[in-house]
Structure formats: structure tokens, C-alpha cells
Amino acid sequence: MLCQSCGQRQATVQLTRNVKGQEFDQYLCDRCAAMTGQTPDPGWGSPFGSILPGPSPFGYPAHPGSPRREPAGLVCPSCGETERQLKETGLLGCEQCYDTFAAVLDPVFRRVQGHTRHIEAPGESHK
Structure with a gap:
């Protein structure tokens, strides 16, 4: 639907x-x-736990139906994705979102991966 x-x-x-x-x-x-x-109560935890910074995992309120909402924050100029949507869903809307939300994503990537740049594995090459 x-x-x-x-x-x-x-x-x-x-x-x-x-x-x-x-x-x-x-x-x-x-x-x-x-x-x-x-904000709907999803009934399940976020696929990323609470790795994105925010007052609660991905912005979901502590009690379903709670009217508290975070301000939208940054907005991707390409797809319209907001920082609030990123924190709620953990999903990026487009390629430009990586640049738009770099300040939010870099600490997450550093914590999860240990760095913020792609490092090729031995023998891996881009053609």
C-alpha cells in the first residue's frame, strides 16, 4: 500500500x-x-542499538505516544532526509547524505570501525 x-x-x-x-x-x-x-513505538530495538548520538536510541521516546520530538536539525539538500530521520531510522536517503551528516556519522564510524576512511584489504583493488 x-x-x-x-x-x-x-x-x-x-x-x-x-x-x-x-x-x-x-x-x-x-x-x-x-x-x-x-513517533510510533516500533516494538523492536534499532538495528544499530544506540550507536547514533541522541537522547534515546534513534530518537524514539521512552513511552509510546510521548509528544516529545527532536528538532529536525541538518537536512540533506539532495533528498530532504533530516538529521532526526537519520537518528530515528538509522538509514541514509542518498549518497549526498554521507557529506551532509558527516559530523553525526564520523564519530559513529570511528567508534564502530576504528577509522572514517575506507582502507583496502590486501589484494583488493578497484578497476
């Missing part, structure tokens, strides 16, 4: 709203859901 807001990406989040006693479901992609200001 496509996102009911943008109509471009796969819907991965279901928001249920109660308006005057009636419940309405809305199916959104991750990006459009993030713009609503509500």
Missing part, C-alpha cells in the same frame, strides 16, 4: 486518530509519519 500522504513510498506506519468519537486510520511512509510529530 502506498503512503496516503505523498503517494510515492510504501506505507509502513499506521496512525489511528480519534475525532469526535470516531476512529480514522491513516497509512503513511516513515518520512510522512515523522512529519506528523508522532
Whole structure:
């Protein structure tokens, strides 16, 4: 099912709203859901644990339904990915995101890999 807001990406989040006693479901992609200001409780831990800096793993609130939201922060000029989305999902939107979010990613890469540059393995070459 496509996102009911943008109509471009796969819907991965279901928001249920109660308006005057009636419940309405809305199916959104991750990006459009993030713009609503509500963070769904994923029910599972982040695939990266808490390696990205932030007040909680990937920005999810301690209690589901908590209205607390982080400011969007940096925004990729190429794809529109925000720093908040990166912290929430752990996913980059495009190649340009590596440069845009370098200040956020470099400490993570250094902690996980021990360095921030690709070092070829012995015998590895690029043709």
C-alpha cells in the first residue's frame, strides 16, 4: 500500500486518530509519519542499538505516544532526509547524505570501525 500522504513510498506506519468519537486510520511512509510529530513505538530495538548520538536510541521516546520530538536539525539538500530521520531510522536517503551528516556519522564510524576512511584489504583493488 502506498503512503496516503505523498503517494510515492510504501506505507509502513499506521496512525489511528480519534475525532469526535470516531476512529480514522491513516497509512503513511516513515518520512510522512515523522512529519506528523508522532513517533510510533516500533516494538523492536534499532538495528544499530544506540550507536547514533541522541537522547534515546534513534530518537524514539521512552513511552509510546510521548509528544516529545527532536528538532529536525541538518537536512540533506539532495533528498530532504533530516538529521532526526537519520537518528530515528538509522538509514541514509542518498549518497549526498554521507557529506551532509558527516559530523553525526564520523564519530559513529570511528567508534564502530576504528577509522572514517575506507582502507583496502590486501589484494583488493578497484578497476
